[in-house]
Amino acid sequence: MGDSIWQSMEKKGYSRRDFLQFCVAAATVAGLGRTGAAQVASVFEKKEKPAVIWMHFQECTCCSESFIRASHPIVVDALLDVLSLNYTETLMAASGFQAEKSLNDTIKNNKGKYIVLVEGAVPTKDGGVYCMIGGKTAEQILQTVAADAAAIVAWGSCASNGCVQAAKPNPTGATPIHKLVNKPVINVPGCPPIADVMMSVVTHLLVLGQVPELDSLGRPKEFYGRRVHDTCYRRANYDAGLFVESWDDENARKGYCLYKMGCRGPVTYNACSVVKWNEGTSYPIQSGHGCIGCSEEGFWDNGPFYQHLPSFPGFGIESTADTVGTIVGAATLAGVAAHAVVTNIRKHKVIAEVHAEEEKES
Amino acid sequence: MTRVVVDPVTRIEGHLRIEAVVENGVITDAFSAGTMIRGLEKILIGRDPRDAWAITERVCGVCTTVHALASVRSVEDAIGVAVPQTAELIRNIMMATLYVQDHVVHFYHLHALDWVDIVAALKADPKKAAELAQSFSKWDKNTTAYFTDVQKKIKQFADSGLGIFANGYWGHPAYKLPPEVNLIGVAHYLDALEWQKEVVKIHAVFGGKNPHPNYLVGGVPCSIDTDEVAAINSERLNLVSRLISQADEFVNEVYIPDLLAVASFYKDWSKYGGGLSNYLSYGEYPTKGYGNPQSFKYARGAVLGRDLSTVHPVNPRDEQEIKEYIAHSWYEYDGGNDKGLHPWAGETNIKYTGPTPPFETLEGHDKYSFLKTPRWKDNPMEVGPLARLLVSYAAGHTDVKETVGMVLGKLNVPVDALFSTLGRTAARGIDAALAMGWLKEFFGELMDRVKTRETSTFNREKWEPKTWPEDCEGVGLVEAPRGSLAHYVKIHKGAIANYQLVVPTTWNGSPRDAKMQRSAFEASLIGTPVAKLDEPVEILRTIHSFDPCLACSVH
Amino acid sequence: MSTANIQPGNAVPTNGTHGVEYRRVYVWQLPVRFYHWINAVALVLLCVTGYLIGAPIRAFYAAEAYQQYWFGTVRFIHFVSAFVYVFNFAARIYWGFVGNKYAQWTTFLPFKKWQREEIVDVIKTDVLQTKMHGAISTGHNSLAAFIYFLTFLVFCFQTITGFALYSSMSTSWLPRMFTWIVPLMGGEFGVRFWHHLFLWFFVCFTIVHVYLAFYHDYIEGRGTISSIVGGWKFDRVKGDDK
Ligand code: HEM
């Protein structure tokens, strides 16, 4: 048990030279560049394949699905060579009692050393009964696994900001992980996050043994430092004011900007327009639909998705701040106009009086 | 008498708990409980119906797209808009792609380990494995070197702790495969994991990403134009075409041969797990518009009592046909808990009454699941690949009959063998093979339309909510990979007034109804032998044969 | 303060005829007038460009993106105006401490009882158009002043949200100081929503403000409008209206 990565490669018949080359590749993946390779090599030589626990709470499992779409490294290699994924309900062989044993053994044997990846939000209403596994609540399980974890990663919008189940009125009290554990949490939002972003966060942690630099929301700057809009290839059309006006119109075919179709790219921090999806195949905008802001907190409540602004509460589904503003502005104008009319009527009276007086005097 | 509890049931989507009563080594009663709920039906209320596809798509990332499709269909039905044929073809292509990807992943990554013993694969002779594999498949990867390499990898892996394969029921007497077949299974497990990320690129091309590609009420969001670099053009179509050929090879040279090879060693499992005898299918793959179910590749209808001579018509709008019960579920109905409600009148008042966690058992609790219990004309129905094959078989669809016949012939078993755990697993393979064929067909048609420039992908007539009636209601039906899926929507003044999802795994995995009729999971477990109470691999086999998705079932 | 009874229509600033005498008072110093008009122009530009940013019109179409940059220009004007407006406002705040008594920051808040009474009087005059009892201050009347104070708060809010939005497009220190606002308001979408909503405050303010400036010019009859150009107002020193 517990081979270092170098040992496990050596057993497979890799040479020292192969190993160093692998380190260069890993360092490049981790964003270190060639100069970082020496550092990576030392990390690999010392470290055992790290134990990883993947928890599933209130989720749709598309974060897991996304993860297995990773292309560099592909997930098979990651599973066999890079990490020891000891618990994930979606893929693990063991069920029931044996699955719980895998979980407990991992915690017991790797105190302070294992990494917890959490997919899904945790319901906190009514004692947490809205997500139970093995008769325990998600919250109880989360606290147990988090207690001795070396690092916690919140996968996807569910775990990092609550996502769809936390949308109004949040019937189950769905709560993101960082609000429940008193440890720093690496948030990797997105619904789901991009496969290769997920894989890179894992390799950053495991290969470098370092937490990637995070922003104030706990997101790796590497992937969440820019808005989709900042690097979108349709940006030139945005600046030129060339917009799609209706789905599948001439402008849509020309690839004009989707801003007027409600694109949330300008308010969404994610790597889609650079890393793209499915090994660089496309991303939402490239396939004609605006960004819906899936990596932003509360994005579900910012609908309708096809308007630039959200609907204004109490004014119907299609209303926006502009609807309300126009009504209020028009009312103001009308008020002012009415006031002016009244003033002028009075003014006429006064002028007449003054005239009369003047005539009397002269 | 022992109560065997399996929780978590793994290698499924979501949180499922099975409690089975075993007497003399045979299951005599079973309880299936879904233990996670998000309340999406409540969250949908008041929102723009055009956003509903995105919200409901997040019901599940495994069968990603099916809820989006059901949702846009339901809204289109309500507001009365038909989508252009090109958009319909793209939707079909997305759907068939999902069938293929989802079934392959289910077979290898969720189901195979119930039949394939990873540890036993270490004893195999790679050369023999290669010979065997070559005897039933033309796949050029199946060489001695390849199997040697895989075996080495697994050996290393086993030495370093087995990771996700740790604590499996390895060595259990129920595993019957020769070492070589185990090795082939493991090798293809790894290959399938690598391949599945390729085929979904088709979703990325048309929908921008996978999981959770984009949909649109009134069509699809992508535009086609072979004169434009930013639209679906010949480069994009070439990519799709290549992915389709690759998928075709994987399904026909890897998945189906492996399925047949493994199944031939487990023919005794055609005696277990049959469960219900009623089957429901909404039909799928419109060829002349969604409004024209006669044109569907899979037929709409119901088969009752395994009587394949009659297909009963199914009308989802009829208030007496589809109803959901909550007699044993953690909900309340305003009009009384023994009532069944048609989904347009459906209610989602969550009310947990189970034991306070942590708990050991749900025994003694009248209500024991977050799944509602759907019924068709008060009958429990099985849904899924098996059900839709049977309905189409009974309806006389020739391509379905031929493929079913071919597989049964190769396995040398009668049609009755389908009514079982093994039958369900085989049916899923047949389902994938059919979808693979149709995928090629739809793509061909799409290419024809590109040639003739009939490429409109969106109908803008009813896009603006002001063109909608003040009150309207719609239903969207889909045959999802796991079975019959329905979304029911009511719209009032442009906003969602009620939204109910009746989902495949809700049909199959629900608790019993007010009349104590069991649903498919529970019914199919009864009569299944369990050799070792602490290693109930048999329970997993039958439950996995349904490919449960609990996030779907509860939502 | 004179206690003359002002009536609508007494807009005849002459000596003799009615026995009313006025004295010239230099109320708005040059910096205040500069501030006012720079602010007015910047805000009109901000409102127009801001509205366009939120709802681009279809006016200009080119075959290719490289052929034009109108939307970028609109945004550019918004940002330039924003900086002008912010520094201009900062200058005004400074002037609130060093300027004359009409410009002092204390006039904007109704600390004193007479100010509060004046507010009531002005509301009666403006809204109910009743006769005005008691005179109106020579500088801002107390209601106007207080409303300007509220407006200054909105100025601050709009500046904060504006810079918060700008921070993601800028590396310079001033906007970067506002990055922390974004998560506080639930992400950039929330910030944009509020920033956009307050556009309508400015529209309404301008309508009412400009109207009232003319209205008071008329009822007070002492050169309100010209004062914001030339700086002088007229204070009644003697006489009474009939
Ligand atoms: C005070 C009067 C102001 C008004 C009425 C105003 C109005 C607006 C409006 C209506 C928008 C469009 C928002 C949307 O719908 O997305 C906008 C955008 C914006 N405003 Fe302002 N704004 C004002 C001041 C400022 C200031 C002081 C700044 C500071 C730099 C600023 C920076 C921005 C930025 C960065 C945007 C987003 C532009 C883009 O991303 O294209 N604004 N403004």
Ligand code: HEM
């Ligand atoms: C035709 C256009 C305008 C005219 C004639 C005008 C006139 C005036 C006058 C006469 C005053 C002094 C009020 C008093 O006696 O209390 C004033 C003050 C003020 N106006 Fe305007 N105004 C105009 C446009 C605007 C606009 C567009 C804005 C901004 C939205 C604005 C903002 C202000 C502010 C903030 C003050 C207070 C000045 C200070 O003491 O710092 N004005 N304006």
Ligand code: NFV
């Ligand atoms: N049950 C189910 Fe689904 C499917 N197929 C949906 O409708 O899996 Ni997530």
Ligand code: SF4
């Ligand atoms: S974040 Fe989105 S993709 Fe991930 S589990 Fe949640 S709903 Fe699914």
Ligand code: SF4
């Ligand atoms: S399509 Fe969206 S992200 Fe791209 S430039 Fe336009 S608004 Fe920005």
Ligand code: F3S
């Ligand atoms: S919707 Fe999500 S996938 Fe990217 S383009 Fe927008 S963040």
Ligand SMILES: [Mg+2]
């Ligand atoms: Mg439902």
